[in-house]
Amino acid sequence: MKVICEGLDLSDAVMKVVKACSTKTTNPILECIKISAKNDGLTLVSTDGEIAIQKKINAEVFEEGEIAVPGKYFSDFIKKLENVQITLSTDGDKLTIxxxxxxxxxxxLNADDFPSIDMEIGENQFTLLQKDLKELIARTTFCCAQDDSRPVLKGCLIEAKEGMVTFTALDGYRMAVCKRNVISMSEDISVICPARTLNEIARMLAGEGEEIVVYVQKGMMLVSVDDTVLTSRLYDGEFVNRANIIPKSFSSEIVxxxxxxxxxxxxxxxxxRTDKNSIIVFDIKDxxxxxxxxxxxGRVNESVKIMLDGKDVTIALNSKFVSECINAVSDEKTRIGFNGAVAPCVIYPVNGDAYLYLLLPVRTNA
Amino acid sequence: MKVICEGLDLSDAVMKVVKACSTKTTNPILECIKISAKNDGLTLVSTDGEIAIQKKINAEVFEEGEIAVPGKYFSDFIKKLENVQITLSTDGDKLTIxxxxxxxxxxxLNADDFPSIDMEIGENQFTLLQKDLKELIARTTFCCAQDDSRPVLKGCLIEAKEGMVTFTALDGYRMAVCKRNVISMSEDISVICPARTLNEIARMLAGEGEEIVVYVQKGMMLVSVDDTVLTSRLYDGEFVNRANIIPKSFSSEIVxxxxxxxxxxxxxxxxxRTDKNSIIVFDIKDxxxxxxxxxxxGRVNESVKIMLDGKDVTIALNSKFVSECINAVSDEKTRIGFNGAVAPCVIYPVNGDAYLYLLLPVRTNA
Structure with missing residues (x-):
């Protein structure tokens, strides 16, 4: 392989793909970026076995070829060469920069050992505004499970149906649901996508009002922004049925x-936070x-104005969970429904059904 | 105690003094901020036994008194009350906000247990521009020792003499010397100040062209900016004599x-960085x-243009130490003097003697 390219182009591409390099693996090839020189460009790709990111850039190719270069060192190094022209050439198992x-x-490393990655996923799709996809991700993935006790809960259920896409995340203590309109869709879709894939996708999205197509096929998902393509494995498994856990009515509702x-x-x-259950108590009276x-x-005691419809209620909740959910609501006012001290409470919009957060109460001895 | 004050004033003061609260101690009183209400103001003070920070604010005092409040919780809490008026009142061992x-x-906690702090240090002093003090600190303290093997080296030697103030820091592998003019001084001063005190002082300095007075007395140092006063213990001990370790001449000098x-x-x-000695080699030829x-x-091989006066030389150095010292030099060009592969090299100005960095070479088997 022998190519000449601009430092800025190469640096930009390397920074994008290095995010999918594995950082903790016993397989060094997964720490590599594979670079392929062909026709008039370079294709960089990396994968940790779950997510893969690919980016193409222009380059003057004198000799075609494929290499696998240690991702971290290569990216640290190329980042410091943004202002110059770079010649990459190989001699056996050495890359000269x-x-x-x-x-x-x-x-x-040997490029032949690099896993083959399918970047041609195109069977089913839904299209929406980039800003809507960003919001769907920001308002749900923080409720995904962090630990491995039920791996499927580390993902977000994505359902496209009847012109809407719905994201659902739950970790056993709370659930987040967020809905947005799709611009178009091929057919009903229901898949579970790793939260980290979605967070990586959110970082790729730059155009607020532009459209983005999400492709899904055979346990894989693909999103492409400019010349950067991200693919990810999806999770296989059963998600809790939302309808079974969302209360149909409330004994108390506040705005x-x-x-x-x-x-x-x-x-x-x-x-x-100083207490292990991190409990805050809502004591709701007219x-x-x-x-x-x-x-x-010490103790904190504050009074917040509300409109109450229904019975007085006192409920103990985990302060971090309440705080994260309330902060994810971008509306000025919100509704919260309660069914007493030991049933889940639900945060939902004053109008419509764009979002929903369900929180389990903390059991106290009081 | 009973007082009314503005949230913004109290928050600002609390943020400043909480920095001197101890974070790891078996003595909870050192995690506290002591608040004294007297006449028409509040005085907040905290100390970890080494540094003490005091700040006064205006307040309406209805009942004078002194309290000791857990620093971290109080500061986290007050930070979130910047826009309101706050009433503080005590009832026994409880503070109501x-x-x-x-x-x-x-x-x-019991305010009587709070250590008494002397904020009246005024015997000897030197006065300089805030920007000069900032530079003296930024260009030397990074060379102070980090570990406790020779505690005195965790400090910076500060010498005021003949209209100049000189800061010296060394950690056994390198030495930093930086000089600036003083505007006035009472008498010759030579003290060793903890690096963390100096870094805390640097954060207090806001006015670039304004003057700052550094007071020294009986093993203590005091600096005051606006209504914030910082005092610190000084270290007791012997510093290496600079003159004995700085070479008088060089067999090779480059610009x-x-x-x-x-x-x-x-x-x-x-x-x-991947190598434990983190070695880079300078190979200097005309x-x-x-x-x-x-x-x-892999290997990196770059050529940097120089002017050489003297013999060719090859020397191995610790890359982090070289990098930090070169980056601390704010001049466009600098001079480096060598005395062969196994003697210290010295980075110093093309003109004058405003700074000096001495670096020990790394011994290699090559």
Whole structure:
């Protein structure tokens, strides 16, 4: 292989694909970026076995070829060569990088060992605005499970149906549901995508008002922005049926200003964090929600104005979970429904059904 | 104690003094902020036994008194009350914080247990521009020792003499010396100040062209900016005599462009870091310094233009140490003096003696 390319192009591409390089693996080839020189360009690709990212750039190709270069060192190095022209040439298992007055060499791995990656997924798709996809991701993935006890819960259920796409995430303590319109779709889709794939996709999305196509096929998903293509394995498994766990009615419903509630929960959380259950208590009576936390260090006691429809209710919740969900609501006001102290409470919009957060209460001895 | 104050004032003061609260101690009183209400203001002070920070703010005092409040929780809490008026009142060992519709309570410690802190240090002093003090700190403290094997080396030697102040830091592998003019001084001063005190002082300095007075007395140092006063213990001990370790002459001297050398060292460091000694080699021949590193992952080989006076020389250095020192030089060009492969090399200005970095070579088997 022998190619000449611009440092800025190569650096940009390397930075994008290196994110899919594996960082903890016993297989060094998964720490590599595979670079293929063909026709008038370079294709860079990396994968950790779950996510793969590919990016093409223009280059003057004197000799075609394929190499596998250690991702971290190569990216650290190329990042510092943005302003110069770079010549890459191979000699056996060595890559020579020439720039300005310098010549550096990196030891290559065997490109044949690099896993083959299918970047041609195109069977089913749904198309939506980039800004809508970003919001769907931001408002749900934080509720995905972090641990491996039920691996499928580390993913987000994505359902496209009847012109809507719905994201559902749950971790055993809370559930997030978010809906947006699709611009077009091929057929009904229901897949479980790893949260980290979605968070990586969110970082790729730059155009707010532009459209993005999400392709799904045979346990894989593909998203392409400019010349960067991300593919990911999907999870196989059963998700909880939403309809079975969302209450159909509430014995108490409140409407509350999100910012005021978030600020009170925030202050109550400072002390609550010192307690292992991180409990805050909502004591809801006509006209006011009393938000409190009580620990050995002290107690916080605030009153937030509400409109109450139904019975008075007192409920203990995990302060971090409440705080994250309230902060994810971008509306000025929100509704919260309760069915007493030991049933889940549900945060949902004053109008419509764009989002829903369900929170399990914390059992206290009080 | 009973006082009313503005959230913004209290928050600003708490943020400043909480930095001196101890974070790892078996003595909870050192994690506290002591608040004294007297006349028409509050005085907040905290100390970890080494540094103490004090700040005064205006407040309406209805009842004078002194309290000790857990620093971390109080600061986290007050930070979230910047826009409201706050009433602080005590009842026994409880502090009630009233704001808007809320009333929160924090458990107090006994203010009598708080160590007494002398904020009246005024015997000897030197005065310099804030920007000069900032530079003296930024260009030396990174060379202070990090470990406790020789505690005195965790400090910086500060000498004021003949209208100049000189900072010296050394960690056994390298030494940094930086000089600036003083505007005035009372008498010759030679003290060793903890690096962390100096870094804390640097963060307090806001006015570039304004003057700052550094007071020294009986093993203590004091600096005051606006209404914030920082005092610190000084270290007791002997510092290496600079004159004994700085070479008087060099067998080779080069003049080099700092940015070009820094960029080459930076790239060579990426690979060098994978090696435990993190070695880069300077190979200096008439007209060029060859900067290289060589590890199992690859090798970097760059050529940097120089002017050489004296013999050719090859020397192996720790890449991190070289990089940090070169980056601390703000001049366009710098001079480096060598006395062969096994003697220290010295980075110093083309003109004058505003700074000096001395680096010990790494012994290699080659």
């Amino acid at each position: 020439q720039y300005a007055d310098a010549e550096s060499v990196i030891q290559l 509350v200003d999100c910012a005021a509630l978030a600020a009170s929960v925030d202050r109550a959380s400072i002390l609550a 006209g006011a929600a009393n938000v409190s936390s009580n620990t050995s260090i | 009233q704001y808007a519709d809320a009333e929160s309570v924090i458990q107090l 080099v462009d700092c940015a070009a050398l820094a960029a080459s060292v930076d790239r060579a460091s990426i690979l060098a 007209g060029a310094a060859n900067v290289s590193s060589n590890t199992s992952i």
